[in-house]
Amino acid sequence: MAPPAGGAAAPANPSSPAVLLAVQAAVRPLGAGHDTEAQLRRLQLSADPERPGRFRLGLLGTGPGAVSLEWPLESICYTVRGPNQHELQPPPGGPGTFSVHFLNSQEAQQWAALVRDATAEGQNGNGSQAPAPEMCPLSPPCSSVAQISKATQPEVDLPRSSGNLKKEELATRLAQAIADGDEKEAAHVAAILAQHHVALNVQLMKAWFPPGPIRLQVTVEDATSVLSSASSAHVSLQIHPHCSIAALQEKVFSEFGFPPAVQRWVIGRCLCVPERSLASYGVSQDGDPAFLYLLSAPREASAKTKTSQIPSAWLLNISENFLIPCPAKIALLHQ
DSSP states (O other): OOTTTOOOOOSSTTSSSEEEEEEEEEEEEOOOTTOOOOOEEEEEEEEETTTOEEEEEEEEOSTTTTEEEEEEESSEEEEEEESSSSEOOOOOTSOOEEEESSSSOOOOOOOHHHHHHHHHHHOOOSSOOOOOOOOOOOOSSSTTTTTOOGGGOGGSSOOOGGOOOOOOOHHHHHHHHHHTOOHHHHHHHHHHHHHHOOOOOOOOGGSSOOOEEEEEEEEEEEEGTTTOOOOOOEEEEETTTBBHHHHHHHHHHHHOOGGGGGGGEETTTTEEOOOSSSGTTTOOSOOEEEEEEEEEOHHHTTTOTTTTOSSSSOOOOOOOSSOHHHHHHHHHHTT
């Protein structure tokens, strides 16, 4: 009787002579969040004792109470995504697609070659009347794995129109490898991206930043009149610590009409750069201070400026306890 789609119980003895190869890999459901921990499983390829010339692929648990599953090889879709990264899709009705990350690239290559050979043998074998396998393309990770036909080329060899998709997949693999602490995989994927001069925008996930939104206490002053004795303005801006200085500049532009080009932000003795986040300058809670200097007061801002929020006079009044002395501050602002 054929096993159910969800997988049959695997043999209790993985060292049986019927086992062709057994390797360990970190397995987790495909599409699971970064906080989902991969489980160490044993992948096992064995001969089917009830169907000569056919094979079975098992996903065996390694800990107490772990569930072990096994399927006919021809019923699954197995795809090689990279030297260490594979995907296993059980037949319909099963647990869904798994992401398989091998701890050893040589074992991954050996496993991929064996699965390919067993698939071909099962297709050509005539000892069973089982339907022909429906295997996904095996993307060869190295020269030891034979090339497949043009009709089933892996994504890496698809036309140029799929180039962006491949680059996005590589970027996702890089992020996942870093999150998993897999230095070898991260270095490998980064090298591929570098070879193709792929520009990346690397950012921390929002979960790594302090929670928000918070109230940023901003002192606004006119840098062009830095030696004047006029008073400065004080405003409170609601913003998330993960936001960039560029996003903060756009917020000020939308609310008060001062373009980013005339804004200079100083937080914690630092002249801020647009690419960095507020959190990188120590902004994490309500009431944290920031200083905004305006290189000019553009006319177009006047109509949008509310006198209850920002005074009409933008002359600077330097206090004695300010963090940066006046000459140094002026030099920074006009760089």
